[in-house]
Every structure is written in C-alpha cells, then in structure tokens.
Amino acid sequence: xxxxxxxxxxxxxxxxxxxxxxxxxxxxxxxxxxxxxxxxxxxxxxxxxxxxxxxxxxxxxxxxxxxxxxxxxxxxxxxxxxxxxxxxxxxxxxxxxxxxxxxxxxxxxxxxxxxxxxxxxxxxxxxxxxxxxxxxxxxxxxxxxxxxxxxxxxxxxxxxxxxxxxxxxxxxxxxxxxxxxxxxxxxxxxxxxxxxxxxxxxxxxxxxxxxxxxxxxxxxxxxxxxxxxxxxxxxxxxxxxxxxxxxxxxxxxxxxxxxxxxxxxxxxxxxxxxxxxxxx
Numbered sequence: 001x002x003x004x005x006x007x008x009x010x011x012x013x014x015x016x017x018x019x020x021x022x023x024x025x026x027x028x029x030x031x032x033x034x035x036x037x038x039x040x041x042x043x044x045x046x047x048x049x050x051x052x053x054x055x056x057x058x059x060x061x062x063x064x065x066x067x068x069x070x071x072x073x074x075x076x077x078x079x080x081x082x083x084x085x086x087x088x089x090x091x092x093x094x095x096x097x098x099x100x101x102x103x104x105x106x107x108x109x110x111x112x113x114x115x116x117x118x119x120x121x122x123x124x125x126x127x128x129x130x131x132x133x134x135x136x137x138x139x140x141x142x143x144x145x146x147x148x149x150x151x152x153x154x155x156x157x158x159x160x161x162x163x164x165x166x167x168x169x170x171x172x173x174x175x176x177x178x179x180x181x182x183x184x185x186x187x188x189x190x191x192x193x194x195x196x197x198x199x200x201x202x203x204x205x206x207x208x209x210x211x212x213x214x215x216x217x218x219x220x221x222x223x224x225x226x227x228x229x230x231x232x233x234x235x236x237x238x239x240x241x242x243x244x245x246x247x248x249x250x251x252x253x254x255x256x257x258x259x260x261x262x263x264x265x266x267x268x269x270x271x272x273x274x275x276x277x278x279x280x
Contacts, residue, residue, distance in 0.1 A: 004037065005034065005037040005038070005041060005159060005174075006152070006155045006156055006159050007155075008033055008034070008037060009034060009155040009158070009159070009174045009175045009178075010148070010151050010152045010155045012028070012029070012031070012033060012034070012175045013151045013154075013155070013175045013178040013179055013182065014147075014148060014151055015028060016028055016029055016175070016179050016182060016183070017147065017151070017182045022183070022186050022189045022190055022193060023193050025179075025183060025190060025193075026190055026193030026194040026196075026197055027193070027197055027231070027235075029175065029176070029179050029194060030194060030197035030198065030200060030201060030231070031227075032201055032204045032223065032224070032227055034172075034174045034175060035170055035171065035201070035204065035205075036220060036223075036224075038162075038169050038170045038172070039170060039208070039216070039220070040216070040220075042169060042170070044166070044167045044169065044170055045167070045209075045212060046170065046205050046208045046209040046212060047098070047100055047103075047167070047209070048097075048098030048099055048100045048101075048102065048103030048104070049090075049093040049094060049098050049103070049167060049168060050167060050168070050170045050171055050205055051100065051103045051104050051107050051202060051205050051206070051209075052089075052093055052098065052103050052106070052107060053089075053090070053093070053168055053170065053171030053172075054107060054171060054198050054201050054202055054205070055089075055107060055110060056085075056086045056089045056090065056093075056168075056171060057086075057171055057173055057176065057194075057198060057201075058114075058191070058194065058195050058198055059082075059085050059086065059089060060082040060083070060085060060086045060173045060176055060180075061082065061173075061176065061180065061187065061190065061191040061194060061195075062191055063078070063081050063082040063085045064078045064079055064081065064082040064180045064187060065187035065188050065191050067081045067082075068184060068187060069187060069188065075180070075181050075184045076181070078180075079177055079180055079181060082173075082176075082177075082180065083161070083173075083177065086172070086173060087165070090165050090168035090172075093168065094166060094167065094168060100209055104202070104206060107202055108199075108202070111195075111198065111199055111202070114195055115195075115196065118192050118195065118196075122192075151178055154177060154178045154181075155174065155175070155178065158172075158173075158174050158177045158178070159174060162174060170205075171201075196234060197231060197234065199230055199234065200226075200227045200228075200230040200231040200234065201227065202230075203223075203226035203227055203229070203230040204223040204224065204226055204227040205223070206226065207219070207222040207223045207225070207226035207227075208220065208222065208223040210222075
C-alpha cells in the first residue's frame with residue numbers, strides 16, 4: 001500500500017477513536033476504504049480466497065477479544081495473536097485454489113450461523129450493546145497529538161506486514177490492528193457489530209469480482225453500491241418503533257361522550273342527612 005494508504009488508515013483509525021458509540025465505531029471501521037486502496041495500488045484480483053478473507057477479519061477480532069479479555073494478555077500481545085491467526089489462515093487459503101461461488105456460499109452459511117449464535121447469546125446479556133465508552137477511557141487515553149503519532153507509526157508497520165501477503169493483502173486488517181487497541185474495553189461488543197456488518201464487505205467483494213474483467217473503475221463503483229445496499233438493509237428496523245410522546249406537548253383534553261350524562265336524582269328524592277326541598 002502506498003503512502004496515501006497509510007494516511008487513509010491513519011485517518012480512519014483516528015475517526016474511529018473519536019466515536020463513542022460501539023455500533024457506529026463498527027460501522028465506520030467496516031467501510032471498505034483499505035480494501036479499495038489495496039485493490040487500486042496492488043492490482044490483485046478478487047477470488048474465492050479474498051471472500052474467505054472476510055472471515056479472517058472476524059477471526060482477528062475474536063482472537064484479540066478472547067486473548068485480551070479472557071486470558072488477560074496485554075493488548076499488544078493479543079493484537080499479535082490476532083495477526084498470527086490471520087496470516088496462518090491466509091497461508092492456508094493461498095495454498096489451495098478456491099472457486100469463488102463455493103467460497104461465497106460457505107461464507108454466507110458461516111455468517112448466518114454466526115448471526116444465529118450471536119442473537120441467541122444477546123438474549124442472555126443484560127448490558128446494552130450500544131453503550132458509550134467508559135469515562136475512564138477518556139481520562140486514561142493518550143493525548144490527541146501523541147495518539148495520532150502512534151496511529152501513524154502503527155499504520156506504517158501494518159502496511160509493511162500486509163505487503164507480504166500477496167492476494168490476501170486485500171482483506172488484511174490494516175486499521176483493525178489499531179482499532180482493536182483503541183476499542184480494547186469494548187472488544188466483545190465491537191466484534192459482534194462488525195460480524196454483522198461484514199456481510200456488506202462480502203457484497204463489496206462479490207460485486208467487484210463479477211465486474212473486475214470489465215473495468216476496475218466499474219468494479220469499484222459496483223462494489224461500493226453493493227456495500228451501501230447491504231449495510232442499509234442490515235440496519236433497517238425490522239418493525240416500526242412506537243412513537244415517543246413529546247414531553248413538551250400539552251396533554252389531550254378528554255371530553256365525556258355525549259351519550260353520558262350525570263344522573264339527576266328524581267324529584268322528592270332525599271339522601272341520608274338531607275331532606276327534600278319543600279315549597280317556598
């Protein structure tokens with residue numbers, strides 16, 4: 001990847017570091033900007049291995065989350081474990097020739113299975129998945145300028161590492177290595193949201209694959225359209241939410257039905273303690 005790619009990765013991670021919503025963080029990270037630059041600068045084709053590389057992205061975050069949160073590894077060591085898993089998967093995928101349609105079908109089946117498992121697990125979780133970042137993250141974070149320098153250096157190192165992966169450089173987690181460090185306290189939630197959005201990356205790669213022999217520009221345009229369509233469908237509400245009443249609006253006036261009338265006591269009727277009115 002060129003220096004423009006390094007700067008783009010730096011800008012992407014910087015933007016993610018400023019976002020407090022886990023859901024929005026995962027959405028911004030899933031934008032196929034590094035993929036686009038890798039395809040433009042490297043000239044690699046998108047085949048079955050690259051589609052399975054989206055699974056490698058998910059395995060990267062799962063590995064970092066497990067080693068950091070459960071095994072209590074330092075975050076940089078957990079990052080290294082995630083990179084090792086991705087590189088090992090890439091070596092295996094590059095060793096065999098994978099037909100695109102078979103890889104696409106397998107990826108979709110695995111994605112659907114993962115969504116069913118995550119949905120079942122979500123019913124047992126009580127904390128909200130879209131909780132903002134903890135306050136101690138803001139207080140203990142690096143100063144803005146120092147954070148930008150660290151992100152830039154990390155982007156250069158991951159770019160150099162990604163250059164040795166041949167075709168799998170397309171889905172290498174360039175910004176993911178740094179995003180995992182930034183979102184380390186919410187890795188589980190982030191991984192779940194990214195797993196859902198990764199279907200849009202499959203759409204991007206699929207559209208690019210079928211148009212890459214026509215024109216690279218047309219393939220990229222179709223890829224971004226497919227990404228936008230899939231991510232929009234993923235985030236559409238399944239059912240309309242009830243309207244929230246406006247607290248500033250005045251309460252509606254309830255008027256009695258015209259058929260209802262207060263019963264009038266008959267003439268000469270008296271209640272206990274009261275005598276009927278007499279003639280004047």
